[in-house]
Amino acid sequence: MQASPFDLAQALKDEGYLIDEESATTLFLSLALEKPCLIEGPAGVGKTQLALALARTQNRKLIRLQCYEGLDLNKSLYDWNYAKQLLRLQLAKTEAWDEIKVDLFSEEFLLTRPLLESILSPVPVLLLIDELDKSDEEFESFLLELLAEQQVTIPELGTIVAKTSPIVILTSNNTRDFSDALRRRCIHIYLTYPTLEREILILSSQAPELSDRLTRDVCEFVARVRKLPLQKSPSVSETIDFARALKSLRKETLNYGELMGTLSVLLKYPKDIAKLEERLKKWETETARRLE
Amino acid sequence: MKLVHALRRVQVSISSQDILDAQICLDRYPDLSQKQIFKSLFIHQPKDLTLFEMIWRILFENPKSGVKDYSEESINNAVLEEKQDSSGIGGQGVGRGSGGVSLTAKGNIVDSSHISNLIPFTRLEELITRELDFEEMVQTVLAEMDFYTWINAYDLAYQRSELSENNWYTHLDCRAAIIQEVRQQVMTAQVRHENSWEPLARQHWLVKPLSNLTEEEKELVKTSIRKWARKLALRPGSLWKTGHRGTIDISRIIQKSVQGDGLLFHLSYCQRVPRAPEMVVLCDVSNSMASFVEFLIYMVTCLRARFRKIRVFFFIDGVWDVSNFIWDDDLEGVKQEIKSWGHKASSGFSDYGAVFRELAEKWLREVSARATLVILGDGKNNYRSSQTEYLAQISNKVRNIFWLNPLDLQDWNQPDNSMKDYQTYCSKVYRCRSASDLQRVVKDVF
Known part of the structure; x- marks a missing residue:
């Protein structure tokens, strides 16, 4: 682990992730206290990317659990290999029943899912529980034991404690709120859209083929678009795609009048695109008036 | 402990473990900002950040110290040019305001550190003795700063296209910062006057009347309603029950077969609980x-x-x-x-x-x-x-x-x-x- 938040930020930067000082300090403290880190924020601000970059900086194997509605223990923690158990029963007709009974619920017949895999892993891992807000509340309650004690309980096998302490990162898009019990066990980071200066740095590092002028133009434009009341504001990744789209159309600067057709790269809802197209006309007039 | 007490008073939950963690971090990393350590370890929800900032300022930052006189002569940070004649932006006349400092002559104040200097502290102390409630006091202070004339002038200028969109957004940010600062100062004054955290607790979004909420608080309520609404309805799919038909329940079949010496006697089925109220x-x-x-x-x-x-x-x-x-x-x-x-x-x-x-x-x-x-x-x-x-x-x-x-x-x-x-x-x-x-x-x- 790095010695200070500054070192952590620097290591993340080397892995292509630019983090602000405040978030770096919080993340550093969560690593120092070996507590799970809950990262919240709107879609596309780099929550998952932060976890991926962190795994690289800490030289840890990444184990990812993508959450969705209906996710249960059989898909996230463990399942019994029923087919194999049936086969075992068929082959063991002549054996004593007591021996088979114990045997059937041993690790031999256990299918490990991401959570158990991270607990059993002999090498240090980073467990990313992505978009936890999409899962059900029952699943959230189940996670409490893992988050607080770094252990899980399987009724047939007992409690299994983590071999190496995993770094746990949880992400959420705030589609629902979490219980206080879960929040209390985590250190919390709220990521928002980057400032203009930070976004210019991000875009320059992610798409170095763009000219400085285009990079600045795109970032200023996106910052302006984010102030509009849209259903979904453009994310950082959409800014990068949008800038690359302009580059592939051989644009070196951004002109409001020449953006029709490219806006769908930036915005994903037709209602938002229509709203922006309407606003572009106004901005174009404003710019023309200023130039006069 | 003062900070912990204040945060707990306004319903921010802080456990003994949180305090212990903070102590460990303060000892282990003396170079890190104390405020940042407390913020990272005590605040578990984004909505509590504003409360934390407010309490921190009341406890550890005295807004009166280091205040420079924000006199008319020293204003040099306006985005828009100041009018030398009597008409302000939007064509409205500029007033003096009864608080001693009028916003109408200032244009957009971009440097937020200056905003606290606009608040008339002596006036706040006078108002506090009148026992107005929080919202009334905020509105009175804003009115005395000519805030409403000032924002009307900008609204008008924007509607007449005299103000570019960039300047309009800058103005909106400035407007929000001023309201925030006035709220902070009024709250500080009330907390000091009552010598308790009760005024802040009364302003918690959970107990305020829904009709008095700010835009930010409205969002909090909406998020919570969404969360509560999840509990209202049993969604089909999250619950399963055993039945005579439905999906084959292999784990149950195995459990049953184990009881019967490993032989399969019955097939078990399960199905989703179907009905919502x-x-x-x-x-x-x-x-x-x-x-x-x-x-x-x-x-x-x-x-x-x-x-x-x-x-x-x-x-x-x-x-x-x-x-x-x-x-x-x-x-x-x-x-x-x-x-x-x-x-x-x-x-x-x-x-x-x-x-x-x-x-x-x-x-x-x-x-x-x-x-x-x-x-x-x-x-x-x-x-x-x-x-x-x-x-x-x-x-x-x-x-x-x-x-x-x-x-x-x-x-x-x-x-x-x-x-x-x-x-x-x-x-x-x-x-x-x-x-x-x-x-x-x-x-x-x-």
């Missing part, structure tokens, strides 16, 4: 409900998203079925619809008797006996006949009637209010005017 919502959208209706509609929106069988009716003096009307989360579409429907088909004054009559005669036969009726309204009948027999008829048909009323209990006895007549026919009646009331109702009823 049935609900009928009757929501008053008349003028008297205007300040609460946004949350009630939002609650209806959340309920609608969660319940498969839900009928939604809006009413004023007639009933309007909106079960199939689609609206977005921003509620703009539905607000517009209510407005136009209200003008077309109603007097704007609620008539509960007529509404229950219409519901009983026209819609009741389509409602099943298993349904729960939720009435969202203030019970103000505007001196019309309460016609309780129709609510009695509805009450006999449906399983439960729950009434959520935003008015305080003593207002239910006003002469134009029929709550006392209707109350007897309801399973339960609740006062529901704040987010914590909503939370309590959700826990209690559902």
